[in-house]
Amino acid sequence: MTHSNNTEHDVVVELLPWYVKNTLNPKEQMRVAQHLSSCSECQQELGLYRQIDNVNLGTSNTPIWKPSPVQFANILQGIDALETKAATAATETTKVAKTPGLFAKLSAWLKALPGPVFWIMSLETMAIAALVMLVVGRLPQQLPGGQLFETLSNERPSVTANLPRLHIVFAEDITEREIRTLLQTQQGQLVEGPSMLGVYTVQLAAGGVQEQQAIINLRANAKVKLVEGIAKVDQP
Amino acid sequence: MVRITGQKKDNKELPASGEAYEALLMQRIASKDREAFESLYYDYTPRIGSFMMKLLKSPELVDEAINEVMMTVWQSAERFDPALGKLSTWLFGIAHNKALKLLERQRRHWREQTVEAEDSELNENEWEEVNAESATVDPDNPERTVLGWELGEILVWAMDRLSPEHRIVLELVFTENYAYQDIAIITDCPVNTVKTRMFHARKKLADLLAKRGYSPYDLQEGHS
Numbered sequence: 001m002t003h004s005n006n007t008e009h010d011v012v013v014e015l016l017p018w019y020v021k022n023t024l025n026p027k028e029q030m031r032v033a034q035h036l037s038s039c040s041e042c043q044q045e046l047g048l049y050r051q052i053d054n055v056n057l058g059t060s061n062t063p064i065w066k067p068s069p070v071q072f073a074n075i076l077q078g079i080d081a082l083e084t085k086a087a088t089a090a091t092e093t094t095k096v097a098k099t100p101g102l103f104a105k106l107s108a109w110l111k112a113l114p115g116p117v118f119w120i121m122s123l124e125t126m127a128i129a130a131l132v133m134l135v136v137g138r139l140p141q142q143l144p145g146g147q148l149f150e151t152l153s154n155e156r157p158s159v160t161a162n163l164p165r166l167h168i169v170f171a172e173d174i175t176e177r178e179i180r181t182l183l184q185t186q187q188g189q190l191v192e193g194p195s196m197l198g199v200y201t202v203q204l205a206a207g208g209v210q211e212q213q214a215i216i217n218l219r220a221n222a223k224v225k226l227v228e229g230i231a232k233v234d235q236p
Numbered sequence: 237m238v239r240i241t242g243q244k245k246d247n248k249e250l251p252a253s254g255e256a257y258e259a260l261l262m263q264r265i266a267s268k269d270r271e272a273f274e275s276l277y278y279d280y281t282p283r284i285g286s287f288m289m290k291l292l293k294s295p296e297l298v299d300e301a302i303n304e305v306m307m308t309v310w311q312s313a314e315r316f317d318p319a320l321g322k323l324s325t326w327l328f329g330i331a332h333n334k335a336l337k338l339l340e341r342q343r344r345h346w347r348e349q350t351v352e353a354e355d356s357e358l359n360e361n362e363w364e365e366v367n368a369e370s371a372t373v374d375p376d377n378p379e380r381t382v383l384g385w386e387l388g389e390i391l392v393w394a395m396d397r398l399s400p401e402h403r404i405v406l407e408l409v410f411t412e413n414y415a416y417q418d419i420a421i422i423t424d425c426p427v428n429t430v431k432t433r434m435f436h437a438r439k440k441l442a443d444l445l446a447k448r449g450y451s452p453y454d455l456q457e458g459h460s
């Protein structure tokens with residue numbers, strides 16, 4: 001029980017579990033062996049750790065856990081859900097960022113546009129804003145589910161310059177399924193939105209429903225608050 | 237990882253094993269390759285799953301933990317650095333966090349059950365006491381009391397009554413054969429903490445055995 005060097009004992013006694021498992025580096029392994037030869041306390045400790053090791057290895061009664069295709073499928077599903085959520089969160093962040101400085105943002109955006117486009121776009125934007133105010137009676141609410149845009153378009157939709165596009169504002173209580181059906185019947189695709197005013201941009205398919213007809217059809221739906229064609233802006 | 241391109245310029249297949257394999261596998265997962273992710277799932281979760289089964293003792297909880305581990309892998313694969321250690325060590329680090337969380341949840345649950353009506357607040361040191369008492373009779377086999385157990389069994393019984401941190405360090409040392417340096421990475425603490433924690437785990441174990449009337453040194457004298 002007596003050890004001439006307390007420090008050496010303190011160091012070695014803590015290394016004993018790994019000495020038993022042979023997971024020390026060779027230098028440490030030697031150092032422990034050397035101390036062990038002259039320290040009865042460490043010898044006793046070593047015996048205890050050997051016993052723990054034997055018992056631990058002997059506990060094979062714990063049921064084995066195995067991976068399964070079902071679990072892996074669940075994990076992938078979880079990932080899909082997570083990624084949709086992340087995409088939605090990104091959309092939400094953009095929306096939130098836009099909300100506070102509505103007019104500041106609006107005018108900054110308009111000023112950033114090149115001259116002629118500025119006027120056409122600003123008129124268009126002001127007009128749609130006025131219409132939205134008129135129809136909804138206030139600045140529109142956040143539209144149902146920020147993930148709408150994500151879920152309704154599988155890939156990043158591309159705006160094609162010469163295809164007809166519409167501005168559309170949906171009723172508050174419209175469901176994603178209703179929007180999907182509505183757009184399918186008009187062969188339209190969401191390409192943008194919701195804007196800070198809650199306006200979505202729908203692009204009609206080439207050779208599909210005519211713009212004027214689509215506007216009439218959409219306006220006939222009670223869940224559609226507003227539909228306006230977008231004047232084509234030629235590339236400068 | 238740089239080595240692979242040097243060695244196997246024309247071969248885009250994963251190398252069979254080793255550091256290069258692990259680096260490439262994780263690169264692919266970081267770029268959202270689901271096939272690579274599947275390989276990792278089948279190759280690496282059996283070991284982690286068994287480790288967790290020993291700690292959590294419930295396949296449902298282990299499933300839950302593995303789900304979370306895999307999610308973390310998917311989301312932070314790019315953080316794996318082969319220079320800092322093996323992939324299995326990195327995965328054990330993630331698994332350790334999840335297991336610890338679940339063990340603590342289990343522990344709260346047990347405490348609530350044990351002290352239901354009593355209004356007493358338990359502190360860290362009372363954890364072993366409560367569980368020592370509650371486990372005197374094996375719930376699955378009420379006839380078999382602890383007093384009749386063999387020494388080997390009582391050691392298993394005592395290990396199950398250790399705090400999560402102590403239980404985990406014992407598993408990592410004795411079942412998973414990890415060096416203390418690796419355990420420091422896995423548990424995210426300094427190496428000295430690992431050594432001290434192991435030492436305390438052994439002391440707790442001795443205390444628990446003493447409560448059942450055994451000296452820890454009985455164990456080495458050919459009983460059992």
Ligand SMILES: [Zn+2]
Binds near residue numbers: 010035040
């Ligand atoms: Zn000593």
